[in-house]
Amino acid sequence: MGTGRRRLKLDFIRTMLRHFTQYKLLFSIFLFSIFFEVAYAVAAPLSLKYLVDEAFTPKDFQAFTIILSILLGGGFFNICASACGDYSLGKLSGEVIRKLRTELFIHLQQQSLPFYQRYRVGDLVTRFAADMASMEKVIRISCPFFLKEALSILLGLFMLFSIEWKLALAVLAGSVLMFVGPRLLQARAETANAGYKEAQERFSNTIDEMVKGHKTIKGLHQQARLRERARKQIQELFSFGLNMHMTNSLMERLPLTALLILNGIMLGFGGYLILHDDMTVGGFMAFFTLFMSVGQAASNLSFLIPNLIDSSVSFRRVGEIFDQQPGVPEAANPIELPASITSIRMERVTFGYTEETDQLRDVSLHIAAGSYTAFVGSSGSGKSTALQLLSRFYDPRQGTVAMDDYDLRTVSEASLRKLSTLVTQDTFLFNTTIRDNLLLDGVDVTDADMVEAAKQAKIHDVIASWPAGYETMIHHEGGSLSGGERQRIAIARAILRNPKLLLLDEVTSALDPATEADINQWIQQIRRHTTIISVTHRLASVVNADRIHVFKEGRIVESGTHQELLQQNGLYYSLWEKQHGFHLSQDGLHATVEVDRLAKLPFFEGIELPLLQDMASLFSTETCKEGEAIVREGEEGHKFYIIVRGKFEIVKQVPEEGDKRVAVLQDGDHFGEIALLRDIPRTATVRAMGPSVLLSVRREQFQILTNQYPQILQTLEQTLKKRI
Numbered sequence: 050m051g052t053g054r055r056r057l058k059l060d061f062i063r064t065m066l067r068h069f070t071q072y073k074l075l076f077s078i079f080l081f082s083i084f085f086e087v088a089y090a091v092a093a094p095l096s097l098k099y100l101v102d103e104a105f106t107p108k109d110f111q112a113f114t115i116i117l118s119i120l121l122g123g124g125f126f127n128i129c130a131s132a133c134g135d136y137s138l139g140k141l142s143g144e145v146i147r148k149l150r151t152e153l154f155i156h157l158q159q160q161s162l163p164f165y166q167r168y169r170v171g172d173l174v175t176r177f178a179a180d181m182a183s184m185e186k187v188i189r190i191s192c193p194f195f196l197k198e199a200l201s202i203l204l205g206l207f208m209l210f211s212i213e214w215k216l217a218l219a220v221l222a223g224s225v226l227m228f229v230g231p232r233l234l235q236a237r238a239e240t241a242n243a244g245y246k247e248a249q250e251r252f253s254n255t256i257d258e259m260v261k262g263h264k265t266i267k268g269l270h271q272q273a274r275l276r277e278r279a280r281k282q283i284q285e286l287f288s289f290g291l292n293m294h295m296t297n298s299l300m301e302r303l304p305l306t307a308l309l310i311l312n313g314i315m316l317g318f319g320g321y322l323i324l325h326d327d328m329t330v331g332g333f334m335a336f337f338t339l340f341m342s343v344g345q346a347a348s349n350l351s352f353l354i355p356n357l358i359d360s361s362v363s364f365r366r367v368g369e370i371f372d373q374q375p376g377v378p379e380a381a382n383p384i385e386l387p388a389s390i391t392s393i394r395m396e397r398v399t400f401g402y403t404e405e406t407d408q409l410r411d412v413s414l415h416i417a418a419g420s421y422t423a424f425v426g427s428s429g430s431g432k433s434t435a436l437q438l439l440s441r442f443y444d445p446r447q448g449t450v451a452m453d454d455y456d457l458r459t460v461s462e463a464s465l466r467k468l469s470t471l472v473t474q475d476t477f478l479f480n481t482t483i484r485d486n487l488l489l490d491g492v493d494v495t496d497a498d499m500v501e502a503a504k505q506a507k508i509h510d511v512i513a514s515w516p517a518g519y520e521t522m523i524h525h526e527g528g529s530l531s532g533g534e535r536q537r538i539a540i541a542r543a544i545l546r547n548p549k550l551l552l553l554d555e556v557t558s559a560l561d562p563a564t565e566a567d568i569n570q571w572i573q574q575i576r577r578h579t580t581i582i583s584v585t586h587r588l589a590s591v592v593n594a595d596r597i598h599v600f601k602e603g604r605i606v607e608s609g610t611h612q613e614l615l616q617q618n619g620l621y622y623s624l625w626e627k628q629h630g631f632h633l634s635q636d637g638l639h640a641t642v643e644v645d646r647l648a649k650l651p652f653f654e655g656i657e658l659p660l661l662q663d664m665a666s667l668f669s670t671e672t673c674k675e676g677e678a679i680v681r682e683g684e685e686g687h688k689f690y691i692i693v694r695g696k697f698e699i700v701k702q703v704p705e706e707g708d709k710r711v712a713v714l715q716d717g718d719h720f721g722e723i724a725l726l727r728d729i730p731r732t733a734t735v736r737a738m739g740p741s742v743l744l745s746v747r748r749e750q751f752q753i754l755t756n757q758y759p760q761i762l763q764t765l766e767q768t769l770k771k772r773i
């Protein structure tokens with residue numbers, strides 16, 4: 050074991066001892082009761098010496114009565130002391146475990162996002178469940194037992210030496226045998242136990258993934274893959290379990306064998322001493338009985354060792370969590386942010402999720418209170434990252450994020466959360482009623498406010514249509530609700546908090562056009578009294594923003610109003626052009642594309658407008674759900690697609706790495722144009738990252754057009770040749 054690990058374990062044991070010593074009275078009662086119990090257990094065999102030598106052999110009735118009375122009186126007192134000891138131990142260990150659980154829970158809550166990205170759900174749940182249970186066993190049972198047995202051995206040895214030191218010395222020398230085996234096997238047992246725990250963790254993570262992702266797994270028909278992974282992990286559990294069982298059994302058996310050898314030594318040497326009148330028969334009987342009870346205590350201790358080793362792994366794993374310092378710590382004397390602020394600043398901010406990468410580079414911006422600001426740009430350009438820094442989920446590596454003149458590193462988290470609310474595209478709902486999900490703690494609102502907020506977020510009618518209305522229970526963290534419903538509940542939750550600063554991260558991405566329009570209207574209503582910063586890839590929803598910052602590769606490359614940015618004819622202009630020219634019905638089920646927009650596709654360059662008009666009429670609308678693969682790698686393609694709304698990831702199979710995301714496409718992007726010309730297998734899988742709408746055209750339909758107008762085919766062939 051490395052010194053770091055040992056230090057960690059020692060620190061943790063010190064912490065536990067600190068907890069124990071906080072309850073001085075209970076701890077003292079417990080220690081006294083253990084001491085008395087052990088003293089009595091050791092004294093009882095010693096009484097044999099006096100019974101045999103002083104009472105039975107000389108037939109002295111008075112001595113017999115005195116010894117018997119002492120034994121009975123001591124026995125009665127022993128029962129009382131044991132009962133007090135049991136109560137004090139129960140109370141003491143219960144308190145210590147309660148404190149440890151609470152501290153671990155609070156410690157987890159204090160951690161920042163990087164911690165939750167490092168540890169998976171299964172890892173943390175196993176530490177809370179299996180490791181804590183194993184620690185509880187040690188605190189309640191093994192530790193007191195260890196203390197008792199160790200004390201029995203010490204007192205017993207003292208008595209054995211006082212009865213006959215030569216025999217005691219011989220037995221003591223032989224008893225070294227009892228500890229050699231376990232000592233030799235200890236490292237192996239620790240490795241076997243740690244291996245088993247890690248295998249448990251991996252299996253817990255698979256179950257977690259299976260439960261959370263059951264829809265995606267079914268949708269993508271991945272059951273066999275998951276089953277195979279689970280089968281391997283169960284097999285791994287079996288192998289590690291067998292290894293652990295065998296090592297632990299061996300550790301238990303070796304001391305028993307040593308005990309047999311010791312018995313032989315004692316009988317042989319003891320008999321020799323009696324025959325040479327160096328020891329009385331009563332003395333030998335007392336020695337023998339005492340030795341048996343010391344031997345039993347030593348053997349009990351050796352049985353305890355695997356248990357303690359097992360739990361030492363648990364202590365280390367829980368200690369490791371306690372040792373994690375929050376990545377975004379609260380200042381020692383945090384400043385309370387005022388209830389309203391006048392500005393938000395990012396000054397020369399550079400940030401990376403890891404040391405090696407920079408997701409934001411030298412970003413500076415100034416946002417006036419009461420304004421509506423939008424962050425736009427292509428996928429992966431750093432928009433959401435900037436929002437996370439404004440919410441202080443991370444601290445910048447360089448530069449400052451500040452509200453008024455307060456660096457966020459110096460302000461109290463509570464005051465920051467009171468001032469601002471972040472709504473993201475991944476909505477987490479608690480497994481409780483809709484009402485509880487809306488009326489979270491710390492929000493002083495009435496039922497009427499709640500209903501009003503739900504109406505504004507366009508979710509009231511949906512909730513009211515459920516039999517239990519606002520009392521409907523949420524299960525699986527909202528997994529049974531649609532993405533749009535979850536998103537609208539999150540928006541209602543934000544409305545109820547009535548924040549001064551509202552941070553929105555792609556909040557309308559899962560909504561149909563009608564609801565999106567309603568939410569955009571709500572934003573317009575509140576913008577007068579709320580500062581809004583909205584991240585979106587859909588430019589049409591931010592044309593009214595006071596200021597738009599365009600992100601590219603972690604930098605802000607353009608800033609201005611919609612009109613100013615269009616005039617600049619730069620990145621914003623090209624993004625706008627790409628997204629422009631589509632029409633979508635209010636229910637999001639029917640899309641059309643304008644001819645001008647088709648003309649801008651590179652491979653339709655130079656094709657006459659009337660032909661493109663015919664082409665535009667060939668497109669049909671397709672909708673798809675989150676996780677759905679619209680195109681699969683290796684399959685023959687027959688369709689060309691244009692994304693009207695939504696995000697798609699392009700995933701390629703990389704040998705030994707599995708699926709790898711190579712790009713993300715969004716509104717206005719297109720793919721699969723080669724399928725219009727010939728059969729070739731798709732080079733990647735295209736999978737929806739949220740509910741999406743596409744326009745598609747099949748090659749057969751396209752061919753009717755090209756048969757009529759062969760020049761389309763020639764132009765397309767030439768353009769594609771140029772591109773490939």
Ligand SMILES: Nc1ncnc2c1ncn2[C@@H]1O[C@H](COP(=O)(O)OP(=O)(O)OP(=O)(O)O)[C@@H](O)[C@H]1O
Nearest residue numbers: 166402408427428429430431432433434435586713
């Ligand atoms: N937690 C994370 N750990 C490591 N890298 C991350 C993390 N979150 C985002 N990234 C990476 O940081 C880069 C910027 O991501 P960010 O989410 O800020 O982009 P974005 O512009 O908001 O794009 P999108 O609209 O697709 O979310 C991307 O390359 C992304 O893969």
